[in-house]
Amino acid sequence: MSMRPDPIQRIDTAFFWEACERGEFVAQKCEKCDVLWHPPRPICPTCHSTEKTTQKLSGKGRLLSWVKQVTPGAFGFPEPPVAALIELEEGIRLVSNLEGVETDDIIIGMNVAVDFAETSGGKAVPIFRAAEAS
Amino acid sequence: MVDSLKQAAIVGIGQTEFSKNSGRSEQQLAAEAILAACQDAGIDPADIDGMTTFGLDNSDEIDVMRSLGCRDINYTTRLPQGGAASVTTIVHAKNAVESGMCDTFVIWRAMNERSQYRFGQPAMSISPDAHSSTFLEWCFPFGAQTPAAWEALSCGPYLDKFGVTSEDLGRIAVLMRKHAATNPDAWFYEKPITLEDHQASRWIIEPWLHLLDCCQESDGGVALVVTRMDKARDLKQKPARIIGAEYSMLFNHEIISDFYEGDLISHDIAERVTEKLIASCDIAPKDTNVAMIYDNFTPQILRQLEGFGYCGIGEAKDYVKDGHMELDGKSPLSPNGGLMGEGYIHGMNNITEGVRQVRGTAANQVKDVETVFLASGVAGAIIGE
Numbered sequence: 001m002s003m004r005p006d007p008i009q010r011i012d013t014a015f016f017w018e019a020c021e022r023g024e025f026v027a028q029k030c031e032k033c034d035v036l037w038h039p040p041r042p043i044c045p046t047c048h049s050t051e052k053t054t055q056k057l058s059g060k061g062r063l064l065s066w067v068k069q070v071t072p073g074a075f076g077f078p079e080p081p082v083a084a085l086i087e088l089e090e091g092i093r094l095v096s097n098l099e100g101v102e103t104d105d106i107i108i109g110m111n112v113a114v115d116f117a118e119t120s121g122g123k124a125v126p127i128f129r130a131a132e133a134s
Numbered sequence: 135m136v137d138s139l140k141q142a143a144i145v146g147i148g149q150t151e152f153s154k155n156s157g158r159s160e161q162q163l164a165a166e167a168i169l170a171a172c173q174d175a176g177i178d179p180a181d182i183d184g185m186t187t188f189g190l191d192n193s194d195e196i197d198v199m200r201s202l203g204c205r206d207i208n209y210t211t212r213l214p215q216g217g218a219a220s221v222t223t224i225v226h227a228k229n230a231v232e233s234g235m236c237d238t239f240v241i242w243r244a245m246n247e248r249s250q251y252r253f254g255q256p257a258m259s260i261s262p263d264a265h266s267s268t269f270l271e272w273c274f275p276f277g278a279q280t281p282a283a284w285e286a287l288s289c290g291p292y293l294d295k296f297g298v299t300s301e302d303l304g305r306i307a308v309l310m311r312k313h314a315a316t317n318p319d320a321w322f323y324e325k326p327i328t329l330e331d332h333q334a335s336r337w338i339i340e341p342w343l344h345l346l347d348c349c350q351e352s353d354g355g356v357a358l359v360v361t362r363m364d365k366a367r368d369l370k371q372k373p374a375r376i377i378g379a380e381y382s383m384l385f386n387h388e389i390i391s392d393f394y395e396g397d398l399i400s401h402d403i404a405e406r407v408t409e410k411l412i413a414s415c416d417i418a419p420k421d422t423n424v425a426m427i428y429d430n431f432t433p434q435i436l437r438q439l440e441g442f443g444y445c446g447i448g449e450a451k452d453y454v455k456d457g458h459m460e461l462d463g464k465s466p467l468s469p470n471g472g473l474m475g476e477g478y479i480h481g482m483n484n485i486t487e488g489v490r491q492v493r494g495t496a497a498n499q500v501k502d503v504e505t506v507f508l509a510s511g512v513a514g515a516i517i518g519e
Binding site: 004005006007008010013038039045064065066067068069070071072074075076077080081083084085092093094095096097103108119125127 | 270273277280391
């Protein structure tokens, strides 16, 4: 039974978390100029359109940074997870977790691929695991 | 640059004791600190006509006015970006008095962030709708829930690229605590640490931050009074002129969860502030006599040293190791002990120390100070005689 906190969902960001519940990993895409944005925002900073769509992401990326919040222990986790900053091959970044890799084996720049983890309220969030080079 | 008589100057500083349990309200701490700053300057609090604080401060303007008997306020503003706002207060104070909008401008920050709430621990109390920073919605479900976690995540690429070791970071903490040890106002007065103490302190954030890489959680209040040089001449203290004060917010950057723009190696914002400072007053931060640089966590010192131009990219760990930031070095760092050693009043106690260094009245006074650099990531100010 996961104790992981549910994602905070807002009117501008719910689409991302709802996609995760369906097992889909998406980013906001501007309908007008096709630029991807993450975290999502209410208006496209490039062309100022408010018409938004989503794009399915490959789920492949590389690890830019990682930490383990030891003290105080991470709320909602029996053991501190590896929090990770990921750069996706589509060029956007997000904070997530790196799972299934011992900390001694973590290498900045390593290839990772998306998976999903359940939260305490039955929602889902994207997490990452080690991957072969694409 | 404005006419020298119209130039802004810090003419009063005030603070409460720095503790872990003040035993009184944040509103009282704010009032005590502002009153002390007014008394230091020799002005009547009734004459305060402008004020600013942090967006996060819990004391409101009306409460401050009522406590101190302020008659008529012309201008107030509140500043975003947490502790990075500390030096932005100087930018606003300078503009308020040099424009003529205000004559007697007060800055305050008061907090019971140890006894009343825990600033360094997970909190869900900030509405994600009201704050554009991404540290709650986009970090919390992944177990990155504290300022230390966000900071370490954003500094990781820099630390990894240049092979910065825990000992390199520890040398900064040791220096801060060395300075605090001889500052009677510091929480860690007479409590220096060794590099071994730093290495033995418990993990806060693997693989980067031990306990002694982190600033404190403190209770206390700090305030400053700013006016123009033409009025400053009639007051009690030697004024600390605000020679330059600049601020920069850059697209797609945020404060502590600053993950989404740039290479995470260079400190783009500090570099921009440095350019603006040199353009406005022709003084570079590295050419000042004292460096008061925001020290929430040790890696932040390294990145700011490079961003503000003290040394080249990747060189900051050696700049510290080579002794340049000792009291007798070329850029003494936070002679009060900084936020790690003296207290963490969200950066404001580093500004009052800068003023004492200009006056020549600091506990750990640097010799022959003409100018002091004040920095908090997104803002920098140069003050001097």
